[in-house]
Amino acid sequence: MKRIGILISGRGSNCEAIAKNVLAGNIPGAEIAAVIANRTSAAGLDIARGMGLEAIALPSRGLDREAYDAQLIGELNARNVDLVCLAGYMRLLSASFIRAFPMRILNIHPSLLPAFPGLDAQHQAFDYGVKISGCTVHFVDEHLDHGPIILQAPVPVLMGDTADTLSSRILLEEHKIYSEAIRIVISGRYRIEGRTVILEG
């Protein structure tokens, strides 16, 4: 079994969607090792516990990046985590963390990268006036919202949309493609050429 560690900072709705799919057997060969939040108040911790998962608060407040990430690596390694999934995790990862899990960290971003990296991507896209936005699951590298893309889903901006209604529809797609991307990565049926993830069969 490949063991997934999920990092959250808040509610972590993508965490819940992934966990549901794992528990339902929709991601063959995967199990959830732990859900770890960098804030003790993260609502996702109780949700994870309610699903019978180990949920750990590991507060980052006051710690510098290297010191905190060393703790985080320790907790993940102690649980034999194979794949780290970021789900609304609001801290940048250190280079040490990324080296500790090479091409084994996934993130989801609420835009069609490389458009609208960074915070509030849905609002950025809405304010830009795009007619198609979407979401992206990608490997995490040392640059923000930048690593090789595993899956993307388009989401049209509809008449009468606000940034919030658009965000809600993007989130529905996030919940689908994040689990699908994890399934692909865990299956091993892909290779990476340049920065392109080539799906195999």
Added chain:
Amino acid sequence: MKRIGILISGRGSNCEAIAKNVLAGNIPGAEIAAVIANRTSAAGLDIARGMGLEAIALPSRGLDREAYDAQLIGELNARNVDLVCLAGYMRLLSASFIRAFPMRILNIHPSLLPAFPGLDAQHQAFDYGVKISGCTVHFVDEHLDHGPIILQAPVPVLMGDTADTLSSRILLEEHKIYSEAIRIVISGRYRIEGRTVILEG
């Protein structure tokens, strides 16, 4: 009738698609005033003549931007052009030209802007490893590939795609949404807020 002037530099396959739709009555209230190429060798000129359209070679070679654009404005105004459509027109327009047709110049770009502006957008997207690309029809403003977006269409990157097969599928979508965007602009059923084109009804 609203009169469309189409600017090309080469084959102008979008020009042909627009002209077919206008001639078939698919864009109510529109007629083609002229097709103008900045290269005498542009293959689109003969295609346009074959469709019974006025096709003009107005060579730009050796002329600076302001001098050429002044000629171009003259030709378009002499034909009472209401709407200028760029179709593979490989020259930047001067500020004077843009002011001469305020929010009356459309362009199509083979990516989901703001991703991959500039030349070879399809190859840029393919090399970046996106899983969703597409095309964009937008009003032309003083910045490259930047003005308010009228329509976009997503195009998935498929297993086995090359940059060329992807380009071909994007082109099919270009041919659809460019005419649809012209239909919207000519109908007047839109307004612009900030840089967002809001379609009405």
